[in-house]
Amino acid sequence: MANGDCITADGKPCDGGDACTRADGSCRRAANSTLNLISDAARGPRAELDAVINMFLMPGSEKELNIPPMLREQALHNLRTSCNPIHLKPVADHVYLLLRNCSHRNFVRLGVSNGTFETVCVATGLGIVLTVTGFLTMLLLALTPHIGARSRWVSFAPWPMWWLGMSLILSGLRGSCFFLLLFSRRQPLPWERFDDSASVMTSRIKRNPIIKVLSRLMIFDRKFKVKDVHLRRLQYKIVLQSLIMGAVFASCGVLLFVFLPVWSQTYQQ
Numbered sequence: 001m002a003n004g005d006c007i008t009a010d011g012k013p014c015d016g017g018d019a020c021t022r023a024d025g026s027c028r029r030a031a032n033s034t035l036n037l038i039s040d041a042a043r044g045p046r047a048e049l050d051a052v053i054n055m056f057l058m059p060g061s062e063k064e065l066n067i068p069p070m071l072r073e074q075a076l077h078n079l080r081t082s083c084n085p086i087h088l089k090p091v092a093d094h095v096y097l098l099l100r101n102c103s104h105r106n107f108v109r110l111g112v113s114n115g116t117f118e119t120v121c122v123a124t125g126l127g128i129v130l131t132v133t134g135f136l137t138m139l140l141l142a143l144t145p146h147i148g149a150r151s152r153w154v155s156f157a158p159w160p161m162w163w164l165g166m167s168l169i170l171s172g173l174r175g176s177c178f179f180l181l182l183f184s185r186r187q188p189l190p191w192e193r194f195d196d197s198a199s200v201m202t203s204r205i206k207r208n209p210i211i212k213v214l215s216r217l218m219i220f221d222r223k224f225k226v227k228d229v230h231l232r233r234l235q236y237k238i239v240l241q242s243l244i245m246g247a248v249f250a251s252c253g254v255l256l257f258v259f260l261p262v263w264s265q266t267y268q269q
Contacts, residue, residue: 057091127166138157174238184225184232187221
């Protein structure tokens with residue numbers, strides 16, 4: 001055993017390999033993996049690569065990377081016969097690809113979202129209903145009791161429904177509930193729900209799937225104030241963007257119908 005593998009209680013190297021077996025506890029093996037990496041790196045490239053392999057690439061290692069088996073086997077095969085770190089580049093590229101397309105994107109989505117899946121679905125569904133109702137209202141105003149019976153100015157009646165409906169849809173596509181965003185509130189995160197696991201209500205919820213789904217809706221679930229200033233600022237920005245895009249959509253919808261020959265000002269009998 002090398003001297004650098006064992007340290008004393010005050011952090012100094014042991015005098016010899018036998019010191020690691022002392023019964024008085026005056027010397028112990030360095031358990032910190034970071035110290036092992038530093039000491040291995042000082043011995044040369046081969047030792048450094050071996051430390052990386054044992055920590056990140058070997059199956060069941062301390063910090064095993066989530067990479068495809070073929071990529072892992074190819075990297076291990078190349079590193080057995082070569083000390084060139086270029087063989088680690090495919091592994092690094094795959095890890096960065098996962099961070100860019102999966103981990104980071106999900107982190108942003110979950111960090112901004114403030115409601116459960118059920119709440120977001122209900123809010124998005126309400127937005128779809130309002131948007132469709134706006135179109136039906138426009139058609140009824142234009143075609144009943146007959147074409148040309150009403151003024152073109154009544155075409156602005158569905159504007160609020162289109163505005164609010166599209167705002168709900170856009171915020172729901174970002175995984176957030178519009179109403180919770182508006183009041184800087186959020187529902188409990190999944191790991192924050194274990195506090196009530198022993199309560200009677202929770203045991204009833206687990207037995208009844210319908211009550212379990214309803215309890216996760218915004219009107220029934222408890223809500224927390226968003227304390228992080230930067231997160232609140234980001235949520236306000238999402239609300240503002242949703243409202244602006246909803247207003248643009250509603251205005252385009254009105255402009256689409258206001259010039260059609262179905263109003264008293266444009267209809268020629």
